[in-house]
Amino acid sequence: MIHEVDEGLRLLLNEAGLRDSGVEVVFDAPTRDWSTRRNAPTVSVYLYDIHEDVTRRQTGSAEVHDGDGRVTGRRAPPRWFALTYMVTAWTTRPQDEHRLLSQVLRCLAAVDVLPSRLHTGSLAELGLGVEIDAAGPSTAGVSAADVWSALDGEMKASIDVRVTAPLAGDVRPAGPPVTEGLTVRSAAGTGGAGDEDGRRLRYEGASDPGPRGFTARRARELPPGRRRRGGGSAP
Template identity: 65%
Template sequence: MIHEVDEALRALLAGSGLEASGVEVVFDAPTREWAARRNAPTVCVFLYHIQEDASRRGSGAGEVHDAEGYVVARRTPPRWFELTYLVTAWASRPQDEHRLLSQVLGTLVSTDALPEDMLTGSLAELGLTVSLDTAGGGVDAPSASDVWSALDGELKPSLGVRVCAPLAAVARPAAPPVTEGLLVRTGGLGPEEEPSPGRRLRYEEVGDPGSQGFAGPRARPAVPARRRRGRQA
């Protein structure tokens, strides 16, 4: 799921004109050594914090159906995680960096969710909204200064971007649908008597059991008339 969010962010930023102007979008850690090797305008989107949103954790299990409508698996609800990115711009002059960062800011704040056509893999399969919060407050994550200190990097203007994305649960295969009725087999009364071959409790010549299965009500033949006991006059 994380790499799918990365690709969606890359597509969103590249579509804003950065790619056409020769600006590279990377997801590297902006350390001193990395910064010394940069020789072209770059936008760095560094993922530094992952935390589950426990308030959105669901329970129960959903059903996965095949093309014919049969239940083939059961899947627990997805779990939601907040991915926090540190977005910075790198160029030869601070003015150019500020211009790049302004372009990135305008692109990210114009949408509250990653576009559906940019979602791939499990995110596209789930069809859920992947929210996007740019430079918002109340983010329960390490501060930007703490991140720069941990990276031993030079403090630069940056944007805090938080993405809330679902992680698809593992689907567990379900048992195949029941197509035969219950088999009843009786044993002999004596020790040497063989058990009966058995009788299957199902309705003969019925291809479709209906919504209530083979145990549902069926049309039954008329009961034959009873013979009266005693002599006839």
């Protein structure tokens, strides 16, 4: 799921014009060594925190069907995770970096959810919303200074982007539907051979149960002299 969110963000930023401007979108950690090796305008989208949104955890399961409508399995409900990215712009001049960062902020602030056309893999299969919150209140519990210190990098302006996405639950296969009746086989007795082929159970004299099958409500015969509730005696 994480790599699918990465791809969705990359496509979203490229649609905003970064690719046409010759700006590269990468997901590398902006370390000091990395920054000295870059040689083109770059936007770094660095993932530094992952945690589950436990308030959205669910129980139960959902049926999975094949093309003919038969149940083939049961899927556990998805679990939701918040992915927090630090987005930075890298050029040769601070003014150009700020201009590029402003373009990125405009793109990310314009959407609340990742457009479905940018969903791939399990995100496309689930068909659920992927929320985007750009430059909102931080809930990761890690400050920007802590991140830069861990990277041993030079601190600069950045945008915190939090993406909340579903992780697909596991699918447990279900057995095929019952299409044949019960078969009884008898073992060989002292008087002869048993029934190797077996015989299918049948109900002699059973009537057509109707469109609702044997679950439909039917009138019950009462013993002689027993009164029906709200009526006269049974015949």
